Amino acid sequence: MSTRQGIRLDGSGGRVGPHQKPAGTWIRFNWEDADDREWLEREAGVDELVADSLLAEDTRPRVVEHDNGLLLILRGVNLNAGSRPEDMISLRLWFDGERLISTSRFPLRTVEGIVQQLEQGTGPATLADLMMALMEGLAERTDELIESIEEEIDELEAQLLDGADRKLRGRIGEIRRTIIVIRRYLAPQRDALARLSSINRPLLAGLDGRRIREQADALTRLVEDLDMARERGAMIHEQLLTRLSDQLNARMYLLSIVAAIFLPLGFVTGLFGINVGGMPWVETPMGFWWVMLVIVGIGAGLGIWLKRRRWF
Template sequence: MSAIPDKHIVHALLLDGAGGAQALDVDEIPARIAAGEPVWVHLEAVHPDTPQWLGQHLPILDALMIDALVAEETRPRAIEHDNTILLFLRGVNLNENAEPEDMVSIRMCIGEKFCVSLRRRPLKAVSDIVQRLQRGNGPGAIPDLVNDLAGTLFDRMEPVLSELDERTDNLEELVADKPDAAIRHEIVSLRKRAILLRRYLAPQREALAKLQSDRHFGEDDILLVREASDRLQRLLEDLDAAREHATLLQEEVFSVQNEAINDRMYLLAMISALFLPLGFLTGLFGINVGGLPGVENDKAFLWFCAGMTVIAIGVLIWMRKRRWL
């Protein structure tokens, strides 16, 4: 379990409208928001002071909305609430020793001139936006910030999906060469990863669609949101293609393994058919009763072995003629 951070505010930035930002002190934040200046505050959702801060500085939010913003588990969605919109998105987990499909959520309360975002775990996309603001080529307004966050989330997803597709292609070659249990487990792992990724990516499309109707977004901003939604749709299509590819590979592995099992069973059946008449004869001549032919003949055993050899050869010829071998 991760430790609770020391501070509930990760950063507070005042956008300058030209791609840069100014860091704000904690005491400055309420006045800047009240003045209608473009402020971005990023909070730690796990910190115990965060709900109190939200209730104090964003009175427009009721207790249910605050609980949704700091909840442990969230689904991607968009909720309109008075003059704000709550937006919940997820990005791939690129933290150290983490699995990408263990997706990290970002929760946002978006107003006309402010954005308060929350995290439970660090998200690389947020760090990317902060670095761009420090270099002076970041978003200039709150709608730009939201669009850039969504776009950066998808930028981070593309390499993960490309790797998934590449691993699937590599597995296809291995399946053709030697489909073993290790490959089957790898295919199952890929399918599981694709399913988990799609579980959180698909609802984000509806969230972005709802964002397009928000009155805080101008026509140009809506076009950017629509472009982000189109990118997400392409990612979903690629993810579905990778999942279907993995499913076909899994079926191919099962088919090859079943064919190998059938070949072994067929071989055992042919061996049994070959030895069936021989076993009958050895059992017949092995009974311990009087009157068996050849009992007094020294060469009877050799003649018996020769006869069984002829029978075995005859059975093999018969099987070949019937195309069983």
């Protein structure tokens, strides 16, 4: 069951009090059932196509102009308990000049933080400021997530210098998958904000185009950081595979040298182990030591020969 909350702004960073004229109304809810569609279409008077976008299961960041309003869909980091941050939550905004309707499938820290600010009287003064606060808050938390990814890559590079570990391959793979998922949403979100900054309508007169362009530029930088992190992850993965391959080759090389030395020694011991007449030193008390001397001599000779051939 969704919980709709209507917040009327007083124009100075808080909620309206008794007998105050609101500067705008913010209606927010985390939708969960069919009652939300009925409320949007019948009570809120939202167009059917807009309602579809506000309640869609999966959305892509974009901005869409309508005759009586603007639809803006963004993505924010998932910081809910038991969730992965890269499973970004969709925040859908419908702005018609007098109301801002925001919907999301799960709670967002950015939204909850702005609600607390309004309760304390330190929040956005207008709906335009509220939209900017939402955009900047989502970008700020995404920036923090990308910084944590870059720090983890730095740590993996340090671990790689200390020595190759097969466990690193799994962690590197997780980081690369995380980067791919985040970039999937950040790139279109950057494009959406860039387009929003170029829209010239009286409805959006309160929005600061310069701040929106700054947010678009910030998202461009985040996308570039993700690309760099992805390349660093790929480089670490290649270095790790190379080092593990070198370790395997070194071990196989050592085993080959040992096999090359002990192969003729095994032939000697096998030859002297046959149970037939005519074997030398069978009746000689020093026969065992003569055989050992032959084995040691063959082994030393092979070692010297391999050393001169620079096999090791």
